Amino acid sequence: MENRNTFIAPSLLASNFLELGKEVDMLNHSEADWLHLDVMDGRFVPNISFGLPVISHIRKATTKFCDVHLMIEEPEKYAEDFKKAGADMLTVHYETCNHLHRNIQQIKDLGMKAGVALNPHTPVHLLENIINDVDLVLIMSVNPGFGGQHFIQKSLEKIRQTREMINHYKAHALIEVDGGITVENAGSILDAGANVLVAGSTVFSSKDPAATIRALKHA
Ligand SMILES: O=C(CO)[C@@H](O)[C@H](O)COP(=O)(O)O
Numbered sequence: 001m002e003n004r005n006t007f008i009a010p011s012l013l014a015s016n017f018l019e020l021g022k023e024v025d026m027l028n029h030s031e032a033d034w035l036h037l038d039v040m041d042g043r044f045v046p047n048i049s050f051g052l053p054v055i056s057h058i059r060k061a062t063t064k065f066c067d068v069h070l071m072i073e074e075p076e077k078y079a080e081d082f083k084k085a086g087a088d089m090l091t092v093h094y095e096t097c098n099h100l101h102r103n104i105q106q107i108k109d110l111g112m113k114a115g116v117a118l119n120p121h122t123p124v125h126l127l128e129n130i131i132n133d134v135d136l137v138l139i140m141s142v143n144p145g146f147g148g149q150h151f152i153q154k155s156l157e158k159i160r161q162t163r164e165m166i167n168h169y170k171a172h173a174l175i176e177v178d179g180g181i182t183v184e185n186a187g188s189i190l191d192a193g194a195n196v197l198v199a200g201s202t203v204f205s206s207k208d209p210a211a212t213i214r215a216l217k218h219a
């Protein structure tokens with residue numbers, strides 16, 4: 001993975017679950033690079049989304065990179081199951097991991113890329129001792145649990161701090177940003193140093209999702 005490329009990762013959380021096959025097919029034919037799959041347990045976040053069986057089916061229907069965002073307690077209990085379901089990248093929340101280094105190692109040993117996500121209130125400097133071990137840092141630009149929220153402006157500063165840290169430690173991690181991304185704010189998020197843009201409602205609420213993905217890609 002080149003770390004200055006831009007990847008677009010539509011979040012299926014905002015898609016029409018009754019038409020999931022069609023939605024995945026639309027994404028297969030679009031300029032989307034990754035599929036972002038939000039898994040919520042109703043404990044770490046106050047919402048429940050979808051889990052392993054749904055991801056297994058999506059895996060069979062797509063050749064795109066499956067980027068699984070785990071918003072669950074005790075993610076280490078399920079890492080192997082998500083590998084079997086077809087995850088290419090597994091991102092765990094810093095806030096759910098007492099043994100983050102062990103969790104990241106477990107994900108990599110299972111053959112997946114490993115990411116760490118930070119809630120809006122969690123400072124970037126806490127990643128200093130793990131930055132060389134992760135493939136991705138996910139900066140949450142909304143409080144996790146729901147799609148359709150507004151981008152928290154402070155996230156721009158956190159993206160810049162993460163980019164500085166990656167440069168300082170000569171790390172290879174990508175910076176993914178998730179929550180409230182629109183065609184209008186995508187440019188400033190990329191300028192701050194992001195590589196991967198997650199977009200749920202912006203893509204799936206638009207009249208032409210494929211055109212919106214293209215617009216984000218060329219923001
Ligand atoms: O992880 C999450 C929410 O917790 C996200 O991936 C959302 O699904 C993004 O949705 P939008 O803010 O783009 O509507």
Ligand SMILES: [Co+2]
Pocket residue numbers: 011036037038069178198
């Ligand atoms: Co997400």
